[in-house]
Amino acid sequence: MKTYLLSSILLVLTLFSINKTQAQQMDNDTNNYVVLTKKVPQLQPIILTAEALKAEEGDAFGDFQVIICGKEIGDITNVEKMGNFIEKAEKAGVHIIACGFSLKKFKVDKTKVPKKIEVVDNGILYNFQLQKKGYKSISL
Template identity: 55%
Template sequence: MKTMLSTLILSAFFIFGNTQQSFSQETETHNYVVLTKKVAQLKPILLAATALAKEDGANFGKFEIIVCGKEIGNLTDLEKLQPHLEAAEKVGANIIACGFSLNKFHVDAKKLPKDIKIVDNGILHNLELQKKGYLSLEL
């Protein structure tokens, strides 16, 4: 009798334990952050975001692209940036400018497209997102 009861309890544990584990894996949201120093890398980054959105399906969460460094002034060239802004909007990605870099390289934040968010410190923002569980890549 004890053996039968133990077997029944262990069976229930494995069945419900595996169901719970499968359920939590299926509903996990995947958030991503990419830190880049080159505006020219926006195209491949956004292609990756599109592929991940397709792969993740309903589990695709947020996709943040942080631009830091001396090329940050290239974010003011709306003609070159427009295709990237459209691709980001389509996939639901956010392009973020590092305020520290804007100040250091004397780039007027008012010249940035309205779709670009500014954070005080891009590197700090990246680390804060990693603490929240974002998958991170630095280019």
């Protein structure tokens, strides 16, 4: 009975280890990135970085997301401050995400957020979820 129980536990642990190893191997085929920022002007160097990584990595370049959070979140509704960042981001394959929690906290009208910017409920949580999926992450 004791041997049967130990063998069963060993078998289950082995199966979980194999599944985890296979998942890690699949994630290594592409490089995905997420950047958490608090300032719209930082989009310029972030987009340049994405372009450089895309050129360097070729087919290994995966998804690149930028999450904007914090007290300056209202700047995303300012056409002058946003300039052509949305256009440049699109060309570079960069997805711009707005933190819904920050929008609420700093009383930014969601209807004024550009349509091409996705809004998530909680930008920090979203960042952690992407990291759990294997995204490389940096906060500025």
